[in-house]
Amino acid sequence: MWRKASVAALLALAVGYLYHGCPELPEQLLQYISPDGLRSSPQSQCHLEQVISDAWDSLITLPTRQWSRVAVGVNACVDVVVSGVGLLQALALDPGSGRDHEVLRSKEDLRETFVHYMERGAAAERFFSDKEVFQRIARAAAEYPGAKLYVGGNAALIGQKLATYPELMVLLCGPVGPKLHEMLDEQIVVPPGSLQEMDEYHLILEYKAGEQWGSTRAPQANRFIFSHDVSNGVMSLLETFVASLDEFQPDLVVLSGLHMMEGQGRQLWEERLKEAVAAISDIRKDIPIHLELASMTDRDYMNSIMQEQVMPIVSSIGLNEQELLFLSQAGGGPHAHLAAWKGVPDVGQVSDILLWILEHHGRADPSSEADLTRVHFHTLAYHVLATVDGHWANQGAAVMAGARVASSQACGTRAVDPTKVELKVPLRFHTSDSEPRVELTLDPAAPLTAWRRGNVTFHMTPVLVCKQPLRTVGLGDAISAEGLVYSEFKSQPGF
Template identity: 75%
Template sequence: MWMKAVLVALLAFALGYLYHTNPMLQNQTLHLITQSIPQSLFSSQHEPNSANLEETISRAWDALITAPTRQWGRIAVGVNACIDVVVSGVNLLQALALDPGYGHDHDVLHSKEDLKETFIHYMERGAAAERFFSDKEVFQRIARAAAEFPGSQVYVGGNAALMGQKLASYPELEVLLCGPVGPKLHELLDDHIVVPPQSLQETDEFHLILEYKAGERWASSQAPQANRFILSHDVSNGEMSTLETFLDSLDEFQPRLVVLSGLHMMEGMGRALWENRIKEFAVAIADVRNEAPIHLELASMTDREYMSIITKEQVLPMVNSIGLNEQELLFLSQAGGGPHSDLHSWSGIPDVGRVSDILLWILEQHGQADPDSEAHLTRIHFHTLAYHVLVTVDGHWRNQRSTVAAGARVASSQACGLQAVDVSKVELKAPLSFYSSFTEPKESLVLDPSNPVTVWQRRNVSFHLSPVLICKQPLRTVGLGDAISAEGLVYSEIVSQLHLD
């Protein structure tokens, strides 16, 4: 026992010395030391029977996560839906007689070569991305090859449909889904989901999900982590053709929460379409917001002007909540000249301080962090592979600890294809210490595995961070972001709920 006390004392002395002599070394030093000494030293005080950090965090999640005082009851979700064909990206490209080469990002895909180069570009970074394929005939040939490829699988697809599926797994919730729902998709949807007859169509829209595993190679290219690349030629979702049907359905359904997605699908349809459609979308959600709070789920985009219009044409300020990942977060900052917009891309796990700076900037520029602002945005649910951050303007949301922990827990279980977290199949890669900011006077924060939601304050904005236990061999990566956001919404409670009475 005395040996443990000596080791802990030496650890504290070493960290204190390094902090005062060189604060920038603190993160790296703590990580190295915690990985090199027995895990029980970190868990024995709070969890004497824990075998490792992963088990301690998983148990703490289960104890921490509690349902909100008030449930949403009825949730309306729209407006993108499709069929996902999931296939090995490297194997499919090889079957298309494409040779490996160098990666290069293309905003819109016009050929198989564009597809190959863009896939390699993101595979080498382990990053998720989504692109529109402009040539309908070539896309259909690729889609047929993917559907017939050995081992390919067919799933519900589209952010709205995926979030609807997750929400429908809670029997206490009534879920309306509106989008271009074809016969195969209708067959795959949860029986409890209500689909307006006007949104049914004769054919399905298909999206191809090219997945890759952590460490997978194609010639000189190697994936640092598992992820996926999505391509489609989807006109119905691209034009948001079911938006009006969705809005008409709300009068009868009377939702207590509205979840919207699909704006990213318009990007590949050309400026003439999306300029007018964005304005129509903004007018529509202005009416909806008076009846129910709105969550907007963002997705991969490449046109900075398009993203700028989404933020400036009163779309982002009009919604109450948004969900996004690290690619979308950095792109939003780049499009608006926000913090760290000079970064071309994230290197490895996104720095918490930089992420915190951008999240605060969004709420101050486009949200209600400024008390004099007329914007309504008060909540952001950010998710990346190793950790999640829930950011809320004070006085607007409750149950934040449960929300961010629930989102992290579902990411850990769903990636492994399980209903609950199996600690033998996951690993912790979140930073064990980090700073609250990269540029402002910063607070040094340390992750406590026995209480794994770290909280800090910046002005009138609260930050809640939870680590994610990453699945070592994920079965499916697509749709994780949608599941995370949907799960987080289930556990969220908005303070201003007079309209729910």
Template identity: 65%
Template sequence: MKSLRCVRLFVTPWTVACQAPPSVGFSSVNACVDVVLSGVKLLQALGLSPGNGKDHSELHSRNDLEEAFVHFMGKGAAAERFFSDKETFHDIAQVASEFPEAQHYVGGNAALIGQKFAANSDLKVLLCGPVGPKLHELLDDNVFVPPESLQEVDEFHLILEYQAGEEWDQLKAPHANRFIFSHDLSNGAMNMLEVFVSSLEEFQPDLVVLSGLHMMEGQSKEFQRKRLLEVVTSISDIPTGVPVHLELASMTNKELMSTIVHQQVFPAVTSLGLNEQELLFLSQSASGPHSSLSSWNGVPDVGVVSDILFWILKEHGKSESRASDLSRIHFHTLAYHILATVDGHWANQLAAVAAGARVAATQACATETIDTRRVSLKAPHEFMTSRLEAGSRVVLNPNEPVVEWHREGVSFHFTPVLVCKDPVRTVGLGDAISAEGLFYSEVHPHL
């Protein structure tokens, strides 16, 4: 993937630069329109009041929506849920779309990553997802949509945002974040998978991004298993040497997550992107380390995160004795990022993880560069690199914010994030982080 290789020109704390690569093909699956607005204001407009928060694996009513939103806003945690009632969802979506402060953006993990790549004029992006008229209008000119992907109606996802310290009666958000819900059947059925596969030969991408597996939670178990097998078969048709990045998203179905991990999906991809909620849920679903932990308490413990990342790569990653391509995981949480890679397959990790941290601060604050007056440091000043083994104790050095350590053939690169105090927009941050990290990563030719 030499056309994606970046030359690190300089790296200072949270500052990275890269020599622009030549034109590169980039393919992705999963797309929608994000309707972004204040969660509290929308629920108030719907006549709802905050009660006792309660998580729901699937939303069936307005009351379920209110309870789930209260549950996650109280934790300041991101979440995404499927809304099963089509008519009720469309009624809520209409109110949201017509809300004076509502904004419409490109949505879908893969589309957001593709849009981020397309901002570089030298890169060309192929997007295979359900693209309606509004989404088509929002996409960058460098994003090519095959005719088979165009449809008459957009798939809308509602993004209910809240700010740090925002109050709703007795409820108060500890962090800025968002709650996402949709009744998205096209992405849920991965209807564009065949279009995507048939387009690869002509487009000849240097990188493939796959997402939307979480959208299958609204489907039957039989459908999920059948579609995942087809996903693996499709990935196997991608030419050898073309990295495949899988971006995970919020899920509640442990059986589906376990199937994704064990039914050859993980071994079929080269790289993973995920946040703290997805990482813990993955470990709980597949009986990984620290799976007895019910939820994170504040900033996720670095040693615990490191243990789970190490387990994923050791149990499902690339090795001499295992037929797997997985060799890279980009983990991101509000306060810090970790890039874990199997030794010998990736380079430029320092620049990649630093670039991800930088874009997290600039995009959240909607600034070109980091404004030190608008950011704060929430990462631990010292931490253990493992909670299962005799890990080392790390004390952060502000002059060298990227910390590196190694564990049985796996390299870890950690960097704190300068967190925006008054974020303009939180949705899509994880996708921007993953895109930026991929842009700066170098994959070795023998991968």
């Protein structure tokens, strides 16, 4: 009986897709639900990538109630994007073994840390403590053939993405120098107190999938970021940002740049973090705050953000696989024993950590007074949005919109080009690494999978990974910005 029903369902799918020009899809469906849960590559004119892309376009809809004014702060800079291997060779550095450094103090520290992350294909960001050496490296980077200048800093990148929606008014507060101001979208409002005489520069060392330097070979394309950034390093514009909100009257606040303080030393960040919390606490309670996290290495600092300081007073956070695992390691959460993810992060393990964050540091605990109700997780192969029930709407569309923009922006195209992307996510996965461990299967025709654990709902969608990405910087910021555009916040009674 079950077999007959399955055959009937596949025949129905076949008929439906014949009308859409995809006669081979039922065969593909049989392939993608193979025993190992992995997709084979059918030689066909109609690919799963096309099916998923078309499904996104039909399923993604804007929320009933949309944002009209969004305030973004507080890290902004000019990014100098350059070939990582090429620049290090120009600095007369030889390839060798990798080693991670929490703070870069020399060119050798830079080389070792770059190699450490390149061989893992992982993104990272570090502070370079020696101002003079950094300036010499920055000059070499700017003069390197093919070097490009872009808007940089999470806040500025999120602001730029939001400004692509004409109906949105965007305020950006951060250290905005002449070059950055020139590059910003005309629609972005910059308060006078944000304008600086000089720009802050960040160096972005990119590498391609399969690129080799000595014995190191990158498993996937990514980038390594470093800077000697004092203004962003102490979040010097945070108070200016909060003060500007009374006049601007936003209905959403997006905050980033906390990771920049980590390299300033414990004494400074302890004091400055308290001041930051006091400033953020002045924001009206009925305005949701999204916090965009970035690469960090100091567990005490992460714990301060997570347990005692910032996380309980924000409504939403955005983060990637490295930040998620480090957050769990710092706080003694699920799977904290893992040194690093092996390949594509396991969906069940990611789900466990997301649930732990919302139960221990958010509103999933009914007795908690924390504001945190939403976590947007993104990794190369898939995205997951986890929300406490009753606080957010349209989250399925939000997570799919984030995945769609990751696919198009990485390839440098206005829309997803199915010929330039590939599906890398396992098409069978579990909702948890422990009990209850439910197995789910991705349906390409409806590429949104949802499940619940307690009072937390999870929405998961695959990413169509760009085969030859043109630029990896700012993808996380674009993903979070797009996800927020498609999100609807439900004001709670008593706010």
